Amino acid sequence: MNSQSAFAAALLDPARPCPSDLKTWNGSDPASRFAVYRNNVFNSLIDALADSYPVVHELVGEAFFRAMAHAYVHSHPPRSRLLVGYGEHFAPFIEGFAPACSLPYLADVARLEALRVQAYHAADQMPLATQAIAAALTRPEGLGELVLRLHPSLGLLDSPFAVVSLWAAHQGELALETVDPLQAENALVLRHDLQVEVSRVSNGSAQFIRGLQQGLPLGLAAGQGQSAETSFDLSACLALLIRAGAITGLHPSPPSTPKAPL
Numbered sequence: 001m002n003s004q005s006a007f008a009a010a011l012l013d014p015a016r017p018c019p020s021d022l023k024t025w026n027g028s029d030p031a032s033r034f035a036v037y038r039n040n041v042f043n044s045l046i047d048a049l050a051d052s053y054p055v056v057h058e059l060v061g062e063a064f065f066r067a068m069a070h071a072y073v074h075s076h077p078p079r080s081r082l083l084v085g086y087g088e089h090f091a092p093f094i095e096g097f098a099p100a101c102s103l104p105y106l107a108d109v110a111r112l113e114a115l116r117v118q119a120y121h122a123a124d125q126m127p128l129a130t131q132a133i134a135a136a137l138t139r140p141e142g143l144g145e146l147v148l149r150l151h152p153s154l155g156l157l158d159s160p161f162a163v164v165s166l167w168a169a170h171q172g173e174l175a176l177e178t179v180d181p182l183q184a185e186n187a188l189v190l191r192h193d194l195q196v197e198v199s200r201v202s203n204g205s206a207q208f209i210r211g212l213q214q215g216l217p218l219g220l221a222a223g224q225g226q227s228a229e230t231s232f233d234l235s236a237c238l239a240l241l242i243r244a245g246a247i248t249g250l251h252p253s254p255p256s257t258p259k260a261p262l
Helices: 003-011 030-052 054-060 062-075 090-095 106-121 130-137 163-169 203-213 218-228 234-243
Strands: 146-150 155-159 185-192 195-201 247-252
Touching: 030 054, 030 062, 030 106, 054 062, 054 106, 054 163, 062 090, 090 106, 106 155, 106 163, 106 185, 106 195, 130 234, 130 247, 146 203, 146 218, 155 203, 163 185, 163 195, 185 203, 195 203, 203 218, 203 234, 218 234
Parallel strands: none
Antiparallel strands: 146 247, 155 185, 185 195
């Protein structure tokens, strides 16, 4: 291991000693200086996680969050100089973090917050004009083969827990005591202008939108929504996407794509 690798390994592992080749300008103890630097690095990474996962932070409290985040930093050191994306493995880490087992919904709350971070930093695209969408949707010929391109910031989370309600409660939109965290919810995350919005959608809407994300034509995606929920309302879901500015393009599906009538 070269000196740079040894320094990095010791920096993120408190069990390792200070690298032996470190020197200080004034002859003071290198180990003491290194310990301060290590502590500052850990605190900076923990603060970055707290910024990205504010609801997880609030759900478990300051002391618990910092202890959990410290363990995460130790096992998942950053791989990039950009801290905005740090914490991509935080949700699966929480699932395996034994002290958090009494909060089974915590990992999915972290997944929702990770989607918010991704949405905020996603590429920008102009939504298609409402008139153009309306004109395409009013032509019955080829409607089932129409492919809708969605905004890059759009994300979905199907959770067995009330992740949207928990999020809303921590934004002051709901009373936390009214939320049953064990109720399943589907979250839709989308950036509108500079604001990332989180909303709850039905099972059918979630599966329909997921089909569109996968590039399925409208007819096949609608079939997925109907299979997931017999009461799926295609018109209402399309209206939601149009209002949110989520549709950025329309084009016919390739000839080889399986067809499904609407």
